[in-house]
Amino acid sequence: MSRRMNEAPASVGAKGEVTTVELDRHERTVARRSAESRATIPNVEFTAEVAMEATLAREAELGCGTTALLVRAVAQALSAVPRVNGAYRDGRYELYSRVNIGVTIADEGLYVVPTVFDANEKSAVEIATELADLYVRAREERLTPPDLSGATFTLTDSIAYDIATLTPLIVPSQAAALAAGPIRDVPVVRDGQVAPGHTMVLTLACDHRIVYGAHASAFLEELKARLEEAMQ
Helix, strand or coil: CCCCCCCCCEECCCEECCEEEEECCCHHHHHHHHHHHHHHHHEEEEEEEEEEEEHHHHHHHCCCHHHHHHHHHHHHHHCCCCHEEEEECCCEECCCCCEEEEEEEEEEEECCCCECCCCHHHHHHHHHHHHHHHHHHHHHCCCCCHHHHHEEEEEEEECCCCCCCCCCCCCCCCCEEEECCCCCEEEECCEEEEEEEEEEEEEEECCCCCHHHHHHHHHHHHHHHHHHCCCC
């Protein structure tokens, strides 16, 4: 990915030499959406911890990857709690009939959010195949504008990063966004006994003009149940 850089610093001060780097089109989009989100959306966050043993077993059975199972579970939870699959606009609510999940792809020099359309109607294996194609085309810069539009909800998958929690940005024209943290090996209590387990922290950021605590809690409970029982 090419960059335009200022190779001749005007001055050297306390910060050392200053090299100016122009944003590429993806970074400009991120900057614009981030500013719009923070400036216009009164967001609140809700966090839930999920036991992942059943999902990991399902992943091994299907060979589809955790992200695909997450997308599938999120889509089903949105269908069950449609208030979260909408947006606040000009004093009114918009509720969307389609469940289209934007999935963040972040890598060195790459940040895009392609859309898995009608994710609630697809199996985890179908979603995994679609995600694999989107990842390849993203790295090759072959995603088209339709690939990057139409999402009704956004999922940021941080499974590969060693972080505790992440608060996602809500994309304008969406009511909420979800960040999934890494799967951690932790001790858990089962039937009064400490045993090894695997957990994931989910953080739901909501536009409080449309998604209230009851809606957020219902969505997270639905999502947690689907992941912990591997209802795919």
